[in-house]
Amino acid sequence: MAGFILAQENTRRINNDDDIFILNTKAKEMAARLGSENIANAAIGTLIDDHGKLVVLSSVEQTLRSLSIEDFAEYAPIDGLASFQSAAIAAVFEEQLPDCPIAAVATPGGTGALHNVIQNYSRRGDIILTSDWHWGPYRTIAEELERKLETYPMFDEDNRFDIKSFSDKVHELLKRQDRLVLLLNTPAHNPTGYSLNNNDWDAVLDVLKNEAADPNKSIALLIDVAYIDFADDPATSRFFLPKLTGLPQNILPLIAFSMSKSFMLYGMRTGAIIALSPNKDIIDEFRKVMIFTNRGTWSNGTRAGMVVLSRIYADPELLARTKKERIPAMRLLADRGKTFIKAAADADLAIYPYNAGFFAVVHTNNPTWVSEQLQQDGIFTVPLDNRGLRISLASASEHWCRIIPAKIAALTNR
Amino acid sequence: MAGFILAQENTRRINNDDDIFILNTKAKEMAARLGSENIANAAIGTLIDDHGKLVVLSSVEQTLRSLSIEDFAEYAPIDGLASFQSAAIAAVFEEQLPDCPIAAVATPGGTGALHNVIQNYSRRGDIILTSDWHWGPYRTIAEELERKLETYPMFDEDNRFDIKSFSDKVHELLKRQDRLVLLLNTPAHNPTGYSLNNNDWDAVLDVLKNEAADPNKSIALLIDVAYIDFADDPATSRFFLPKLTGLPQNILPLIAFSMSKSFMLYGMRTGAIIALSPNKDIIDEFRKVMIFTNRGTWSNGTRAGMVVLSRIYADPELLARTKKERIPAMRLLADRGKTFIKAAADADLAIYPYNAGFFAVVHTNNPTWVSEQLQQDGIFTVPLDNRGLRISLASASEHWCRIIPAKIAALTNR
Numbered sequence: 048m049a050g051f052i053l054a055q056e057n058t059r060r061i062n063n064d065d066d067i068f069i070l071n072t073k074a075k076e077m078a079a080r081l082g083s084e085n086i087a088n089a090a091i092g093t094l095i096d097d098h099g100k101l102v103v104l105s106s107v108e109q110t111l112r113s114l115s116i117e118d119f120a121e122y123a124p125i126d127g128l129a130s131f132q133s134a135a136i137a138a139v140f141e142e143q144l145p146d147c148p149i150a151a152v153a154t155p156g157g158t159g160a161l162h163n164v165i166q167n168y169s170r171r172g173d174i175i176l177t178s179d180w181h182w183g184p185y186r187t188i189a190e191e192l193e194r195k196l197e198t199y200p201m202f203d204e205d206n207r208f209d210i211k212s213f214s215d216k217v218h219e220l221l222k223r224q225d226r227l228v229l230l231l232n233t234p235a236h237n238p239t240g241y242s243l244n245n246n247d248w249d250a251v252l253d254v255l256k257n258e259a260a261d262p263n264k265s266i267a268l269l270i271d272v273a274y275i276d277f278a279d280d281p282a283t284s285r286f287f288l289p290k291l292t293g294l295p296q297n298i299l300p301l302i303a304f305s306m307s308k309s310f311m312l313y314g315m316r317t318g319a320i321i322a323l324s325p326n327k328d329i330i331d332e333f334r335k336v337m338i339f340t341n342r343g344t345w346s347n348g349t350r351a352g353m354v355v356l357s358r359i360y361a362d363p364e365l366l367a368r369t370k371k372e373r374i375p376a377m378r379l380l381a382d383r384g385k386t387f388i389k390a391a392a393d394a395d396l397a398i399y400p401y402n403a404g405f406f407a408v409v410h411t412n413n414p415t416w417v418s419e420q421l422q423q424d425g426i427f428t429v430p431l432d433n434r435g436l437r438i439s440l441a442s443a444s445e446h447w448c449r450i451i452p453a454k455i456a457a458l459t460n461r
Numbered sequence: 462m463a464g465f466i467l468a469q470e471n472t473r474r475i476n477n478d479d480d481i482f483i484l485n486t487k488a489k490e491m492a493a494r495l496g497s498e499n500i501a502n503a504a505i506g507t508l509i510d511d512h513g514k515l516v517v518l519s520s521v522e523q524t525l526r527s528l529s530i531e532d533f534a535e536y537a538p539i540d541g542l543a544s545f546q547s548a549a550i551a552a553v554f555e556e557q558l559p560d561c562p563i564a565a566v567a568t569p570g571g572t573g574a575l576h577n578v579i580q581n582y583s584r585r586g587d588i589i590l591t592s593d594w595h596w597g598p599y600r601t602i603a604e605e606l607e608r609k610l611e612t613y614p615m616f617d618e619d620n621r622f623d624i625k626s627f628s629d630k631v632h633e634l635l636k637r638q639d640r641l642v643l644l645l646n647t648p649a650h651n652p653t654g655y656s657l658n659n660n661d662w663d664a665v666l667d668v669l670k671n672e673a674a675d676p677n678k679s680i681a682l683l684i685d686v687a688y689i690d691f692a693d694d695p696a697t698s699r700f701f702l703p704k705l706t707g708l709p710q711n712i713l714p715l716i717a718f719s720m721s722k723s724f725m726l727y728g729m730r731t732g733a734i735i736a737l738s739p740n741k742d743i744i745d746e747f748r749k750v751m752i753f754t755n756r757g758t759w760s761n762g763t764r765a766g767m768v769v770l771s772r773i774y775a776d777p778e779l780l781a782r783t784k785k786e787r788i789p790a791m792r793l794l795a796d797r798g799k800t801f802i803k804a805a806a807d808a809d810l811a812i813y814p815y816n817a818g819f820f821a822v823v824h825t826n827n828p829t830w831v832s833e834q835l836q837q838d839g840i841f842t843v844p845l846d847n848r849g850l851r852i853s854l855a856s857a858s859e860h861w862c863r864i865i866p867a868k869i870a871a872l873t874n875r
Contacts, residue, residue: 052743053679053713054581054750055640061753068538093536101531108530116522117515122507122727124482155569155730158760167468171585171607184756191757193585226469265467299467313536314764316569316730329466336468339475342598343605346572349763350728 059190067091067183067429074427081425087447089439090427092237092405093313094376097444102376103311106369110355111312123350125341126334127153127319131353134360135304135319139272141285145292148330149323151304152337153348156313157273158184160303160320161230162344165192167336168267168299169228174220177230178213180399180408180435182237182271185230194228201239206400208247214254221258225265229255232271233287234278235404238429238437240384242278242402248287255298265297272302276309277377278403281370296326299333306352308405310359310369311376317352380405383440387448394456405441409452410434411459420458426451473604481505481597481843488841495839501865503857504841506651506819507727508790511858516790517725520783524769525726537764539755540748541567541733545767548774549718549733553686555699559706562744563737565718566751567762570727571687572598574717574734575644576758579606581750582681582713583642588634591644592627594813594822594849596651596685599644608642615653620814622661628668635672639679643669646685647701648692649818652843652851654798656692656816662701669712679711686716690723691791692817695784710740713747720766722819724773724783725790731766794819797854801862808870819855823866824848825873834872840865 067090074088083099094102126132132151136144154160165175171193177185178201189196199216203209220227231251234242243251255266268291278284291300305318322333341347359365380403387407391398397410411417414430421428426447429437436455440448481504488502497513508516540546546565550558568574579589585607591599592615603610613630617623634641645665648656657665669680682705692698705714719732736747755761773779794817801821805812811824825831828844835842840861843851850869854862 051746052740053681053711054746055584057580057584059753059757061750072538091536101535103530103534108533111530111533112526116517116525118728119522119525120517120726120728121515122505124486155759159758162758166471166605170469170471184760187753187757189757191580191754267467297467312534314532314534314761316759316761316763326466332465332468336475339473339601340605343473343601343603344573344576345569345730345759346598347728347730349730351765 058193070427070429077425086425086427087443087451088427089443089447089451090429091439091442093441094311094380094405095442096379097446102379104369104372104376106359106365106372107310107312107355110358110365111351114351114354118354119351121350123153123347123353125347126338127151127348128350128353128357130357130361132319134356136321137360138309138356139275139302139304139321140288141282143285143288145288145323147292147323147325148327149321150330150334151319151321152334152341153353154318154320154341155316155345155348156307156318157271157303157305158188159345160305160318161185161269161271162188162192163320163337163340164267164269164301165189165194165228166340169194169226173224173226173228175228175230176216176220177232180236180239180431182232201241202399208241208243210247210250210254213251217254217258221264225263226267228267228269230269230271232273234272234284235274235402237274237404238406238431239399239408240401240404240406241399242284243287245286248290252290252294256295259295259297262297265299267299267301269301269303273305273308274404276373277380277405279381291323293325296324296329299324299329306356310356312352312355315349315352317349317356380440383443383445383448386445387438387440387452390449391452394453395460396452396456399435405439407438407440408435409438409455411436411455417455417458421454424454426454472607484841484843491839500839500841501857501861502841503853503861503865504843505853505856507856508725508794508819509856510793511860516793518783518786518790520773520779520786521724521726521769524772524779525765528765528768532768533765535764537567537761537767539761540752541565541762542764542767542771544771544775546733548770550735551774552723552770553689553716553718553735554702555696557699557702559702559737561706561737561739562741563735564744564748565733565735566748566755567767568732568734568755569730569759569762570721570732571685571717571719572602573759574719574732575599575683575685576602576606577734577751577754578681578683578715579603579608579642580754583608583640587638587640587642589642589644590630590634591646593846594650594653596646615655616813622655622657624661624664624668627665631668631672635678639677640681642681642683644683644685646687648686648698649688649816651688651818652820652845653813653822654815654818654820655813656698657701659700662704666704666708670709673709673711676711679713681713681715683715683717687719687722688818690787691794691819693795705737707739710738710743713738713743720770724770726766726769729766730763731770794854797857797859797862800859801852801854801866804863805866808867809874810866810870813849819853821852821854822849823852823869825850825869831869831872835868838868840868
C-alpha cells in the first residue's frame with residue numbers, strides 16, 4: 048500500500064489519470080494555440096469529421112430533442128426500460144433474432160456491461176482472458192474487481208489470428224480454474240481494427256466447445272461489439288451471431304452493446320448487456336444478478352438515451368433514416384482506413400491487420416518516445432504496451448491519415 | 462450457491478427484482494385501470510404534484526433544452542467536467558466553501574458516489590456502518606462489494622438520536638477493524654425524515670474524534686445529502702458543514718451529492734463524491750482512486766447533466782431562478798409533511814421523528830401485511846425490515862396524506 052494514506056489499494060495497481068483523456072486535453076490546448084488545422088488528435092475514440100467537428104446522426108439528435116422533460120427527468124427501471132431492452136437486442140441482432148431465451152439489461156455504456164459480466168461470472172482472484180492487443184480499460188475493469196487479466200498473442204507470425212496460442216491459453220486457464228470469462232472485441236477490434244473471420248470464429252468456438260465437454264467447466268463468452276456498425280457492411284459484420292445459438296449451456300454468450308459508437312451518443316452512457324442461452328433458467332439468473340449489480344453500483348441508467356433507442360426501433364422510417372445517416376459516417380472512416388493503409392505501405396511502415404474500425408496499430412518498440420516526438424509535430428497518438436502506437440482513424444482527418452505514416456516511419460525506420 | 466447455474470454469488474445475498482420499482486409498476490398499472498385519482502403511489506422517491514405530475518424545475522428544463530448536441534453526445538472526462546466539479550461543490554456548500562483542500566469527482570447519482578467510497582475506503586469483508594433505519598440499497602451496495610452492513614439503533618426510547626448506541630457500535634467496530642466507513646444520511650433522512658440537529662452532530666463528531674485519537678484508526682465519514690435542499694430552509698439545513706473542516710486527518714469527510722432531488726433530474730444520473738481534508742495529499746489520493754474506480758466501473762458520466770449544473774452555477778441569475786423555483790416544490794412537500802403528521806396524531810398512529818424530506822415511517826410490526834392490505838385500497842407503501850412502513854410524502858398527494866394515517870391505524874391499532 049506504498050503511498051496511500053487513507054485509501055485502500057485492494058489488490059489494484061492504481062495508476063495516474065487516464066492517459067488517453069489527458070492526451071486529448073493536451074491536443075485541445077495545442078489546437079486552441081496553433082489552430083486546429085495544425086493538430087492531428089489521433090488519440091481519442093470519437094468520430095470527428097475532416098473539419099474537426101464531432102459526427103452526430105441528425106435522426107438521433109432530432110429524436111433526443113423531441114423527448115418530454117419526463118423522459119429526461121424520471122428514473123428508468125433498474126434493468127432499463129422494457130422497450131429499450133428489446134431495442135438493444137434488435138440493434139445487435141437486426142434481422143437475425145435468435146430463437147432461444149435471450150435478455151438485455153441496461154448498463155452505463157459498454158464499460159458497465161463488461162463490469163457486470165466480470166463481477167457476476169467470475170470470482171475475486173480469477174483470471175480474465177483477452178488478447179495481448181486490447182483496450183486498456185479491460186485491465187482496469189478486471190483489477191477494479193480484484194480479478195487479473197491475462198492474455199494470449201492475438202496474431203501469429205503470418206499476422207493471422209493465433210488460434211493455437213488462444214487454444215493453449217484457454218486450456219491452461221481452465222485447468223487452473225473452473226470458470227472463465229473470455230473477452231473478445233470484434234468486429235473492428237480496438238485497437239488493431241481486426242475482425243475475426245468465419246474460420247477464426249469456427250475455430251474459437253471449437254476450442255470452447257471442446258473445453259465445455261467437461262460439465263464442471265463454464266465459459267462466459269463476452270463479446271464487445273462496440274464497433275459492429277463501423278465494420279464495413281452492417282449485415283455481413285453480424286455473420287457470427289447465429290453461431291452463438293445452440294452452444295452447450297455451460298458456454299454463455301454475452302454481448303456488450305453500446306449506443307456510444309453505433310448511435311454516436313457517447314456521453315449519454317447508454318448501453319446494455321445481452322445474454323442468450325438454450326436454458327431459460329440461465330437467462331433468469333442472468334437478469335437477477337445483473338439487476339442486483341446495477342442496484343448496488345449505479346442504481347439505474349440514463350433514461351433519455353434509452354427512450355431515444357426505443358423510439359428509433361419503434362418507428363421503421365426513423366430506423367431506416369438512422370441507418371442511412373450512418374453510411375456516410377462509416378464511409379468517412381473506411382476511406383481514412385484505406386488512405387492510412389496505403390500511406391503506410393508507401394512508407395514501408397508495418398501495421399497490424401486492419402479490417403475496419405476506429406483505430407489502427409503501428410509496430411514499434413519504443414512507442415512512448417515516438418508518441419512524444421509526434422506531439423512536437425502536433426500529432427497525438429497513444430503508445431501501447433511498449434510494442435505499438437495506436438492511431439485513431441476516427442479522429443484524424445483524411446489529410447492526416449495520408450501524412451502520419453511517413454512521419455512515424457521517419458522516426459522508427461532509422 | 463444454491464440455485465445458481467453459471468453465475469457466481471460472491472458472498473452476496475442476491476434477492477429478487479427491486480421491490481420499490483416493482484411496487485411502482487404495480488401502482489402504475491392500477492392507476493391505468495382505476496384512474497390515477499383513486500391510487501396513492503406512496504412508494505417511490507420522486508416528487509409528484511397533487512395532479513400526479515412529476516415536479517420539474519423549468520430553469521433546469523430550459524437549460525437542458527438549450528444544450529448543443531455536442532453537450533449530449535461527447536464523452537465527459539473520467540472525473541467529470543471541471544466546471545461540474547466546482548458547481549457540485551458550490552451546490553453542496555453554497556456560501557460556506559471550506560477553506561481547505563477539497564475535490565469533487567463525478568459519479569452516476571448518489572449511488573455511484575456511495576459505491577466509490579465503500580470500494581476505496583474499506584476492504585472485502587469489512588463492516589460498513591449505518592443506522593438501523595436506512596435506505597435499503599445501502600446494504601445492496603455494501604454486499605455487492607463483498608462488505609457487510611451493520612447498524613446501530615437510530616433512536617432511543619425517547620425518540621432522540623441514540624448517541625450511546627452509535628458510540629458503542631463505532632467503538633466496537635474500530636476494535637474489530639482499523640478502518641470504518643460510516644454512512645450518515647442527513648438532513649431529511651431516508652426513510653424517517655429525521656435531521657441530525659446541532660447537538661447530535663457535535664456528539665457524533667466527539668465520538669469520532671475520540672476514536673481517531675488512535676492514529677492507527679481511520680474513519681471515512683460518508684454523508685449522503687440527497688435531500689439537503691428539501692430539509693426546510695436550505696441555508697439552515699447546511700449548518701453542519703463547517704463542522705467538517707479542521708477534523709483530524711484520519712477522519713475523512715465525504716459528501717455524496719446528487720442532482721436527482723435538488724435539481725429534480727433523477728434520470729440523468731448526475732452526481733458527485735466530494736472530499737475535504739486538512740491534508741492535500743489525502744485529497745490527491747482521493748481523486749486518484751476515484752478516477753481509477755470510475756474508469757473500471759462505468760468509465761465516465763452523463764455529460765449533459767454535468768453541463769446543466771455547470772451552466773446554472775456559471776449564471777447567478779439562472780441560479781437564483783433555480784433556487785426560487787425550488788421553493789414551491791419544497792413547500793409542497795413540507796405541507797404534506799405537516800398534514801401527514803397531524804393526521805397521524807389524530808389517528809393515534811405512531812411515527813418516527815420526522816423533520817423534513819421525501820419519506821416518513823410508521824411504527825408497525827407486520828408491515829408486509831399492512832402494505833398488502835393498503836394495496837387493496839389503492840395505497841402503495843414500502844414495508845421495511847418488519848418494523849415499519851415507509852410512506853413517500855413526495856409521491857402521495859396532500860389529499861392522501863390526510864387519509865392514509867387513519868387507514869393504517871385501522872389496520873394496526875386493533
